[in-house]
Amino acid sequence: MTAATNGSSPPTPRGGGRDAITDAAREIFAERGYHGTSIRDIARRAGLSLSALYYWHPSKQHLLAVLLEESTQDYFQHCDDALRAAGDDPVDRLRAIVATSIEYRVRRRVESNLATREWRNLEPDLRARVAELRRSATALWTEIIDAGVASGVFRCAHPDDARRAIVAACNAVAQWYEPGGELGLADLVSRYTDIALRIVDVEPVSG
Numbered sequence: 001m002t003a004a005t006n007g008s009s010p011p012t013p014r015g016g017g018r019d020a021i022t023d024a025a026r027e028i029f030a031e032r033g034y035h036g037t038s039i040r041d042i043a044r045r046a047g048l049s050l051s052a053l054y055y056w057h058p059s060k061q062h063l064l065a066v067l068l069e070e071s072t073q074d075y076f077q078h079c080d081d082a083l084r085a086a087g088d089d090p091v092d093r094l095r096a097i098v099a100t101s102i103e104y105r106v107r108r109r110v111e112s113n114l115a116t117r118e119w120r121n122l123e124p125d126l127r128a129r130v131a132e133l134r135r136s137a138t139a140l141w142t143e144i145i146d147a148g149v150a151s152g153v154f155r156c157a158h159p160d161d162a163r164r165a166i167v168a169a170c171n172a173v174a175q176w177y178e179p180g181g182e183l184g185l186a187d188l189v190s191r192y193t194d195i196a197l198r199i200v201d202v203e204p205v206s207g
Contacts, residue, residue: 018056020046022070025063030110034064034121065126068119071111072133075104079140090148091202097144098170098196099189105174106185112174141167145200154200166196 024045028037039060043053057063079100086096105112119130141163148154156162170192177188 017048017052020048021053021056021063022067026067026110026114029064029067029114029118034060034118039063061123061126064118065122065130067111068115068122068130069133071108071115072130072137074108075101076133076137076140078104079137083140083144090144090151090153091197093144094148094196094200095193097140098166098193101167101170102173102189102192103185105170106177106179106188109174109177112171116171116174138163138167148200148202153203155203156200159200162199165199169195 021042025037025042028041028045032041037060039053040050042060042063043050046053057066079097082096082100083093086092119127119134122130142160145154145156145159145163149156149159154162173188173192177183179185183191
């Protein structure tokens with residue numbers, strides 16, 4: 001028999017054990033919230049023993065931190081890749097990061113909502129690690145908008161407020177958007193790109 005059935009065998013150090021735990025934690029945190037979830041609930045959902053879970057994660061705090069860190073790093077990497085492909089034009093870069101953000105919030109709605117709701121439940125040292133990753137992602141937006149303002153392409157009088165408004169709008173998509181509804185992803189991206197460009201007050205192209 002395995003550790004998943006009687007807890008007597010050692011956990012598998014590679015393969016499905018870790019993924020089973022993170023998948024289970026992601027689902028149950030989304031359903032019940034961090035404080036409504038016990039470490040035993042997660043082990044049961046994963047079909048593993050507590051000892052197998054503790055092999056990978058020493059605490060529920062650590063598990064939440066790993067989920068939030070991984071999703072934030074994944075988001076940052078997708079944004080960074082999109083911006084590398086977009087080139088230097090501020091409008092193209094803003095379009096790219098808005099599109100990437102919307103697509104990410106739709107594709108990983110559960111993780112996006114967890115990041116919004118649960119990260120403040122982390123203890124200070126773990127919260128600081130996640131906060132540093134979030135600042136790296138925020139810096140991408142700041143650089144784009146500041147560059148657009150400096151070049152005169154973006155005419156918004158308050159760049160920081162513009163950034164916060166755009167980011168908040170993109171993040172909120174995870175809370176309400178339902179794939180398969182009347183609004184398709186391409187239309188959603190187009191709509192939010194237009195909203196972002198209006199917020200930064202793009203200089204119209206002459207001619």
